[in-house]
Amino acid sequence: MPGAALPSLLAWLAVLLLGRARPADACSCSPIHPQQAFCNADVVIRAKAVSAKEVDSGNDIYGNPIKRIQYEVKQIKMFKGPDQDIEFIYTAPSTAVCGQPLDTGGKKEYLIAGKSEGDGKMHITLCDLVATWDSLSPTQKKSLNQRYQMGCECKISRCLSIPCFVSSSDECLWTDWAMEKIVGGRQAKHYACIKRSDGSCAWYRGMAPPKQEFLDIEDP
Missing domain, CATH: 3.90.370.10 (Tissue inhibitor of metalloproteinase-1. Chain B, domain 1)
Structure with missing residues (x-):
């Protein structure tokens, strides 16, 4: 009977849709050459992360607070960017939403490329070029x-x-x-x-x- 096939059809569609589903908070980045990352960035610096804390950065469309991690950094050299030193770097709170973690304590030096937010601030994601200085050729x-x-x-x-x-x-x-x-x-x-x-x-x-x-x- 045609009606008997309906549950099976619905079950098959459910499996198909679930198989195509992707987590809403997944982060996916396409690989790019380091030169592309440099050219795409507003700011490229060599720096150390001194400290980190979670801060509010406004609200989303539903009125919920947007959290970001604020890294206080010590800039060693700027390769590309504004005239003033970068003092703070912001990123999402977890890698699941493309946040880029940095080791704090001021011992590890990084090459960091990202977007300028003005006034000595920049924003980075997991898709930006962030590498330990010692790992570079x-x-x-x-x-x-x-x-x-x-x-x-x-x-x-x-x-x-x-x-x-x-x-x-x-x-x-x-x-x-x-x-x-x-x-x-x-x-x-x-x-x-x-x-x-x-x-x-x-x-x-x-x-x-x-x-x-x-x-x-x-x-x-």
Whole structure:
């Protein structure tokens, strides 16, 4: 009978919908090259977190208080950002809602990239570039001063499997995942995508500034 099939159909639909459901508070981030994280950020600093406390940051649309973690930080160096030092960094209270935890006590140094909130404040999420300073390669540290900025007009495209191809001359293919099955591979640690004098972009490896011959070459 047609009516007998209805409960089974409803049960199947319920399983299908539950299988597609995602937790409302889950945090998901797409991997990006460190240079992309640098270029996307308003502020990039080297700093230590001194202390942390939970603070109210207004109310949501239902009138409930919005909680954030406020980190007091000691800035060591600014690579990108406003003229004044960053004194406070804000983030969500847990990783489930993309909060980025920092160790406090002032012993661990971080590279921190995020969004400016003005008046010596910035906001970070789990999707921003936050790494311990000691975990960075020498090339990554050197690239923060100028190299990454030289390629902010370039496009870095993630290659998931070989073969993959560039779609324009101002594009660099990021193949760490396709070649090494990790996102922090050779290109992430040792390469920057640099814009050259003809408008094309190409990967550059090395700690020394790119030579004029590299910048003037016509073929990407």
